[in-house]
Amino acid sequence: MSQFQKKVELVRTEVLARDVVRLTFDAPDIAAAALPGQFVMIQIVPGQDPLLRRPFSIHQTSSDGSLQILFKVVGRGTKLLAEVKAGEQLSLLGPLGKGFVLGDPDKACLVGGGMGIAPMLFLASRFCRQTQPVQAPTVILGARNRQELEPLLAGFQNLGLEVLAATDDGSLGHHGLVTDVLKGLSLAPGFTVYSCGPRPMMAAINHLCLQEKISCQVSVETVMACGMGACLGCAVPLKAGGYAHACSDGPVFESGDLLWSL
Amino acid sequence: MEPVIVKKDEVDLRVAIGTLELKNPVMTASGTFGYGREFESFVDLPRLGAVVVKGISLTPRSGNPPPRIVETACGMLNAIGLENVGVDRFISEKMPYLSALGVPVVVNILGESVEEYSRIAERLADVAGVAAIEVNISCPNVKKGGVAFGADPKMAAAVTAAVKQSCQVPVIVKLSPNVTDVTLMARAVQSAGADGVSLINTLIGMAIDLRSRRPSLANVIGGLSGPAIKPVALRMVYQVAQAVTIPIIGIGGITSAEDAMEFMLAGASAVQVGTANFVNPRASEDVVDGIANYVREQNLDSVRDLIGALLLG
Ligand SMILES: Cc1cc2nc3c(=O)[nH]c(=O)nc-3n(C[C@H](O)[C@H](O)[C@H](O)COP(=O)(O)OP(=O)(O)OC[C@H]3O[C@@H](n4cnc5c(N)ncnc54)[C@H](O)[C@@H]3O)c2cc1C
Ligand SMILES: Cc1cc2nc3c(=O)[nH]c(=O)nc-3n(C[C@H](O)[C@H](O)[C@H](O)COP(=O)(O)O)c2cc1C
Ligand code: FES
Numbered sequence: 001m002s003q004f005q006k007k008v009e010l011v012r013t014e015v016l017a018r019d020v021v022r023l024t025f026d027a028p029d030i031a032a033a034a035l036p037g038q039f040v041m042i043q044i045v046p047g048q049d050p051l052l053r054r055p056f057s058i059h060q061t062s063s064d065g066s067l068q069i070l071f072k073v074v075g076r077g078t079k080l081l082a083e084v085k086a087g088e089q090l091s092l093l094g095p096l097g098k099g100f101v102l103g104d105p106d107k108a109c110l111v112g113g114g115m116g117i118a119p120m121l122f123l124a125s126r127f128c129r130q131t132q133p134v135q136a137p138t139v140i141l142g143a144r145n146r147q148e149l150e151p152l153l154a155g156f157q158n159l160g161l162e163v164l165a166a167t168d169d170g171s172l173g174h175h176g177l178v179t180d181v182l183k184g185l186s187l188a189p190g191f192t193v194y195s196c197g198p199r200p201m202m203a204a205i206n207h208l209c210l211q212e213k214i215s216c217q218v219s220v221e222t223v224m225a226c227g228m229g230a231c232l233g234c235a236v237p238l239k240a241g242g243y244a245h246a247c248s249d250g251p252v253f254e255s256g257d258l259l260w261s262l
Numbered sequence: 263m264e265p266v267i268v269k270k271d272e273v274d275l276r277v278a279i280g281t282l283e284l285k286n287p288v289m290t291a292s293g294t295f296g297y298g299r300e301f302e303s304f305v306d307l308p309r310l311g312a313v314v315v316k317g318i319s320l321t322p323r324s325g326n327p328p329p330r331i332v333e334t335a336c337g338m339l340n341a342i343g344l345e346n347v348g349v350d351r352f353i354s355e356k357m358p359y360l361s362a363l364g365v366p367v368v369v370n371i372l373g374e375s376v377e378e379y380s381r382i383a384e385r386l387a388d389v390a391g392v393a394a395i396e397v398n399i400s401c402p403n404v405k406k407g408g409v410a411f412g413a414d415p416k417m418a419a420a421v422t423a424a425v426k427q428s429c430q431v432p433v434i435v436k437l438s439p440n441v442t443d444v445t446l447m448a449r450a451v452q453s454a455g456a457d458g459v460s461l462i463n464t465l466i467g468m469a470i471d472l473r474s475r476r477p478s479l480a481n482v483i484g485g486l487s488g489p490a491i492k493p494v495a496l497r498m499v500y501q502v503a504q505a506v507t508i509p510i511i512g513i514g515g516i517t518s519a520e521d522a523m524e525f526m527l528a529g530a531s532a533v534q535v536g537t538a539n540f541v542n543p544r545a546s547e548d549v550v551d552g553i554a555n556y557v558r559e560q561n562l563d564s565v566r567d568l569i570g571a572l573l574l575g
Contacts (some may be wrong), residue, residue, distance in 0.1 A: 003303040005543055043541065048489045048517070053541060087539045093543065225331050225338060226540040230296040232316070232342045233331035242324040243345070248300075 002033045003096065003228070007089045011066060013082070018030035019073040019113075021082045028065030030094045034058050036123035037099030037219055037252040040069065041227040043091040044077045053093060054078065055198070055224045055247075060155065067092075070118040070152070074217035096227045097251050100217055102126060103192045108137035109185065111159075111178050111205060113197025117141050119219055123154045123194055128159045138185065140164045142178035142197070146171035179204045189213050195255070206255035216255040222246040273319040273557040274564035275550070277311070277531050279509045280432040280457030282394045284311035284366065284532060287565060288522065288550045290315050291513050291536030292341065292370035292396065292436070294487075294506060297356040298363075304543035309357035309550055314534060315356065317398050318386075319371070320378050321551045322348035332469050332478035337488030337515070338537060339467050341481035342399070343533070344372055349385045361391025370396045374404040376417075383428035394431050399451075400438040400463045412438030412463070415450035432457035434511065437502070439491075440466050444498045445505035454507045460511035461502060461536065462495045476520065488537040489515040496528050503529025503570055517545060519552020526568040 012024040030040060041053035054077045056069040073079050080212030084090060100119075101230070102108075105127040112120035120141070127137045133198050139156055145167050150201075164181050166171025174181050174220035178201060189212070195205050196219040209216035225231040236244045237259040244250060275286035289312040295301060298313045298394050309435030325345025347355065352369075360367045369386050373379040376432060379397065386392050397451055399412035411417045418435065425433050428464025435451040437444055439462035448459050461533055464485025469478035471570050477483075509532070517538040525533050538545040 005304055010512055050332050050333060051336055051488055051537075051541060052338060199517075223329055223331055225333075225340075225537075226294075226543075228296075228302045228543065230294060231331065231340070232293075232325060232345050233340060235325060235328045235330055235345075237327065243328075 002029075003094065004029045004033070005091065006030060006114055008092050010084055010088050010090055012086055015082075016070075018242065019150060020067055020070070020151070022059065022070045023081070025067045025090070025092065026065055027092055029068040030092055031061035031065050031067040034061050034067065034095040035099040036102075036126050037119050038095040038097050039227070039251060040092045040094030041068070041096060042069075042081065043077075044080050049147045050077050050080075052225050053227065054081070055096075055227055056120050057219065058095065059118045060121050060125065063243060070115065072115050089101070093227060097247055098249065100219070100252050101256045104135070105137050107191045109140065109182065109187060109191055109193045110137055111140045111182055111193060111195040111197070111222055113201045114144070115179055116195070116197030116201070116219070117143070117152050119196050120194070124156055125159055128161070133259070136161055136253040138164070140166065140178045140181045142166040142201075144168045149173075166224045176242050177201070177204070179208060183208060187212060187214055191215075192217065195219070202255065203260040206258070210256060218255045218258070219251045220246055220253060220258070221251070221257050273562075274566075275554060275557065276564070277566060277569075279394065279434060279532060280509065282366070282432040283455070286550050286553065287526065287532035288309045288535045288546055288553065289368065289532060290351070290539060290546050291534035292398065294536040294539045297352070298360050298365070298367075298393055299356075300522070301539070301543055305547045307363050308365045310365055310546055311532060311550075312368050312393060313360060314368040314370055314396055315352070315360075316346050317344055317370045317372045317521050318346050318349050318352050318373065318382060319344065319373065320347065320349055320382050322351065325419050327480045329478065329480055332484070334467070334469055334486065335490060337395050337486055337490030339469055339479060339484035339486055340464070341479045341484035343481065348431045349382050353385065353389050357389055357391055364391035367391050368394045368396050370398050371425075372398045374401065376420050379421050380424040380428040383425045387429035387431070392431060394434055394457075395425060395429060396434040396436050396460060398436050398463065400436070400440070410438060410440070412447060413441055415446050418447055419450040419454035422451045422456050422530050425453040434458040434460050436463055437461040437498075438463045439494060439498055445501050445546045448502045448506045456508060458509040458511060458531075459506065460503060460513055462491070462514045465494060488510050489517060491515050492521060496524060499525055499530050500528040500572070516549065517542070519549045521555060522549050522553060523556060523568055526565070527570070527572040529572070531569050
């Protein structure tokens with residue numbers, strides 16, 4: 001397990017939609033070791049306020065050593081991160097956590113909602129890399145509206161993938177939830193759903209997959225202090241009782257192992 | 263300590279906590295360094311003075327419901343609920359790795375009764391690699407209505423004496439700052455036979471999320487740690503240094519060698535790096551490097567010259 005703590009250069013900041021930002025870092029060590037579903041912890045400022053690093057899924061890596069994250073500005077840390085200028089150095093820790101377990105691409109359905117789309121591109125690109133394009137995974141992406149979703153589609157389309165879109169306001173694709181689209185596909189047993197998004201979305205997908213007897217992997221979010229199994233702050237309640245740790249046992253879990261009704 | 267001839271470019275960083283001799287004064291704080299192995303990619307563990315592991319109880323504990331942590335100004339609150347694998351699994355699963363590395367291991371222990379503390383100490387007494395026991399007395403005594411052991415000098419002394427009787431290794435008692443007069447507690451555990459005291463544990467605090475009108479932690483209250491608590495910790499170390507003769511381990515908001523050496527000037531023989539490990543997993547080793555540089559640059563005979571060397575007046 002190679003993990004690195006590196007000062008890396010921010011190469012590019014792109015504002016894709018209101019409050020949605022994509023950052024590209026030159027981080028060859030972390031990029032080379034990364035697997036889909038893993039994340040990095042980023043130190044936002046060198047000082048002590050905000051003190052803790054912030055976790056972000058790895059959105060995309062490339063063979064030139066670059067690593068991307070995709071995030072929404074929701075608070076102080078993400079606001080400051082969006083303001084960092086290209087050329088500045090930031091400390092990244094990663095790759096962290098256990099990622100998705102990849103099965104057959106033609107029996108894979110990727111479902112991303114909102115910023116949960118971030119890890120899905122990396123996952124999709126690994127699926128496409130390992131096989132012929134004819135065996136492409138199914139991709140369903142959802143967001144609030146066209147403005148938020150449209151800029152995120154290109155990455156998937158560049159891989160030659162067709163994306164089934166859903167928006168809350170119907171401005172792009174299906175008017176409604178990604179779960180409606182998933183339901184409409186009537187996936188056969190043997191399929192695996194890979195999902196990341198808001199908790200209610202993943203709970204609904206878990207419910208659907210249980211009914212259809214389809215296996216389902218989800219990437220969950222919790223607050224995190226260390227990201228590496230040391231603080232035990234990232235507890236995720238398990239169906240069998242007790243807790244797992246999102247940063248070290250996850251963030252990707254078999255959805256059936258988790259307790260969804262909180 | 264035996265005089266040794268120190269090579270010119272090497273510096274003498276050795277310190278002692280009772281019979282526990284450390285190659286340098288830098289340890290990791292319990293609960294912030296897992297069981298050590300989590301940091302193997304970032305820290306050359308044998309370079310540390312000692313590794314203090316997550317608090318261990320007699321039986322496994324699953325901890326509190328989430329959210330367990332929340333960031334605060336220059337610090338964080340935690341209510342982990344003392345989640346740990348329990349003493350048996352600790353010995354069989356976690357100790358072999360650490361003892362093979364040869365880094366001294368200080369096992370932090372917690373219990374809900376005096377008997378529980380001594381039973382854990384008995385289990386650890388002969389385990390290879392266990393260099394010392396650190397007794398976390400910030401836990402509630404269930405038999406005494408849940409009052410923390412660390413808030414009552416008599417109970418703190420009783421736990422200390424019981425643990426001392428149960429093992430041969432040095433016993434360090436970790437003091438809670440959530441008391442009116444920390445020196446009373448320090449004196450009480452010294453009289454009961456403690457080989458050293460470590461302080462401070464976290465300060466009890468609280469955070470509220472205005473948007474949801476809820477406490478930020480499921481447990482409502484939690485322990486404050488990080489740079490925010492350093493001034494309080496320094497003051498308590500200084501006061502305890504005036505009150506007892508046993509060695510002191512300074513803890514609280516240490517992120518750099520400078521912080522660590524301030525604690526030594528206030529009277530600490532050694533230090534523990536806690537929350538800083540979360541931000542910079544290499545923090546503990548960076549502190550070792552920084553202290554070595556300082557001792558070299560200042561031409562000190564040894565790092566021990568710093569202990570209690572605060573200039574007053
Ligand atoms: C493994 C992992 C991967 C993640 N990947 C991404 C990603 O790819 N893109 C992305 O945009 N975000 C991602 N997040 C969430 C991201 O870490 C948080 O949004 C960020 O830490 C918030 O920092 P802040 O200082 O801006 O917000 P804070 O000031 O800390 O909080 C502001 C508000 O945001 C909420 N918030 C804080 N943390 C989270 C969280 N983890 N999830 C949801 N709401 C939160 C708080 O409750 C609060 O209301 C991920 C989280 C985890 C654990
Ligand atoms: C997440 C977390 C877990 C902790 N767990 C323990 C523990 O199990 N036993 C203990 O004695 N102290 C525990 N502590 C307290 C630390 O060891 C230390 O005393 C305190 O955090 C102050 O130091 P710092 O400011 O450098 O973190 C914990 C602290 C944190 C932040
Ligand atoms: S974030 Fe610290 S253990 Fe998971």
